Amino acid sequence: MVIFRDRLFANLDSMLVLAGHPSRLRPHCKTHKMEQIIRLWIEKGVTKHKAATIAECEMLAAAGATDVLLAYNPVGPNIGRVIALAAMFPACHFSVTTDHEKPLQLLAAAAAGAKVTIGVMLDVNVGMNRTGVLPGDPAAFTLYMQVSKLLGLRAAGFHVYDGHQRHMSLSDRKAAVAIHWPAIQELRKKCEAAGATVPALACGGTPTFPCYAEMADPGIELCPGTCVLHDTGYGTSFPDLPFKPAAAVITRVVSRPARDRMTLDIGNKAVAADPPKGSRVFFPELPDAVQDSHNEEHMGLITPAAERYHPGDVLFAIPMHICPTSALYEHVAIIDKGLVVDYWNVTSRNRKITI
């Protein structure tokens, strides 16, 4: 996998322009998982970061991040790992999300016992139905009030992830956000009236980034992740977004088993296989090639252009889904002006670093 440095820098700058100020961003690191990119964010004044795993949190804190949100409700042994993170990186403020009182109470007891404070955001289900509490459910209010009272915890606001909002048109995405927004505000008012603070609302991903970015609410934190590297999936689905794919997988022709066929060494161990077979990558040089087969180490293409290619020839493949693709690589090559200028480790592709 390679990253084109100029494109990466352009995406980071476009994110800052869209956000309006670095303090409004809480970018998700799950797409790239690399310390070098976190250091770029820190140089640009971004102090808040989001993660999906404990390993990502550890990578962030080790890279110098001072405000890390684990947007994955900790349960079981992960509760102890969160406490271990807070103890290992005392200069970093860690927060987590919650949607149930049982793990919340275990977290509070563990935090109080270790004399650390963990921020907690109420995970609000705004329609994705993956995690969270419905904003109108009385349990949402009760749980947040518990967060604000439990020793060892700090009420950090609401987590509002809406990965189901995938309308192609930006105005449709804005309209969809406007539908769930009043319920968030109502819940917030109710919690504040009862004495809790709701300092932040961590909102959205890449598709709804422009929707929340144009809202004036000072509590909004913008949490896109994919657009740091971007990919063919989002590029095709959301043409309004000002980002360009910054990563590619380099592949070579290994065989030409028939006149109109060529086989590449980009199997499903080299590129994310969660998109449907046939559309897991885009070949800029061969946009019409049919991706006929995809095995562990091979991808078979049908294209009349096969006649022009020979074993050993190189093609660039832009992944449809970059986040699980980067997780397949221990390190990536950084390209500047056509040359490899560095290698960056994909540190938090591992489920565990030290904690």
Ligand SMILES: Cc1ncc(COP(=O)(O)O)c(C=O)c1O
């Ligand atoms: C909780 C959460 N926040 C933010 C993001 C970033 O969204 P995107 O990948 O659209 O940038 C994701 C992506 O999966 C997510 O799960």
